[in-house]
Amino acid sequence: MSLADRHVTALMRQLASQDVVELVHPFAEWETLGALAYIAECYGFRYADVRHVGKEKTVHVTMVRDPDPRAVQRAAANAAAFPQAGAGGPVPGMYQGSLTPVPEAQPDVDLIATLIRYDALGAAANRKQLLTMSWGIPLVLVLLAALTGKFAVLLTLAALVPAFLLITLRVNETRRAKLAERLTAAGCTPVRDEQGRERYVRA
Structure with missing residues (x-):
């Protein structure tokens, strides 16, 4: 299993059981965080905030479940369209086995990553x-x-x-x-x- 698949598997487990999810990356790779946040939003969550934790200032990105009916519908549609997400199968907006966005998802991933970076700089x-x-x-x-x-x-x-x-x-x-x-x-x-x-x- 690739590193990207492990990230996705861990994320999907959180999304299935929690209303508040934290994305953690010790090296603050904004593109990775943006891609994971995008996937979370595909399953009914929305970006909430970012904070730095510990002496190493590890970035923690908080995602919360979005009660908006459009988010609920989007989550149901993606769950049906990507039944193997988190088990090595494809996920919305990414090339198979990676966290590299497909062209149509790239602008949204870039926007989420920019929002995270902006808030992270303010927190730091x-x-x-x-x-x-x-x-x-x-x-x-x-x-x-x-x-x-x-x-x-x-x-x-x-x-x-x-x-x-x-x-x-x-x-x-x-x-x-x-x-x-x-x-x-x-x-x-x-x-x-x-x-x-x-x-x-x-x-």
Whole structure:
């Protein structure tokens, strides 16, 4: 069984028994996550959110069961059309035995992957948190320098840390802006969620 088949088998088991499914990929391959999310949506789920877990910041993508009648109908149609999905058989939108989208599914997979990447960048580099760290950490380092007398090392770090954090923030915002352009071009609408985060929803 190929790696792609193992991913699909694990996914189909979750889809059959759970209302909330998490897609986990330790190396954050956006195309793989997008393809798996697409398959989940073919079976009555919808993309909900993404988060980073642990020291390695592993990406966890949350899919939830979609109560919309169209999603229920889509799930039933795909279950009938692909009876061997998860058992080595074909799945909707992918070439047999792989997570490579067929041409007609590629735009939808790309869009889901872009939504995931946009949210993941926002989760990885929270602007307010980074700005707080950019003055909080140097303050602590200056206090440590005064207490220990190690001014050369600690004051150098106090100067470098905020520069690094602000550069990280800038790079992150630039990347998100490019992704936002793609999402807008695809007809997605910017919204604020209940936590105040800027996200995009599909039409």
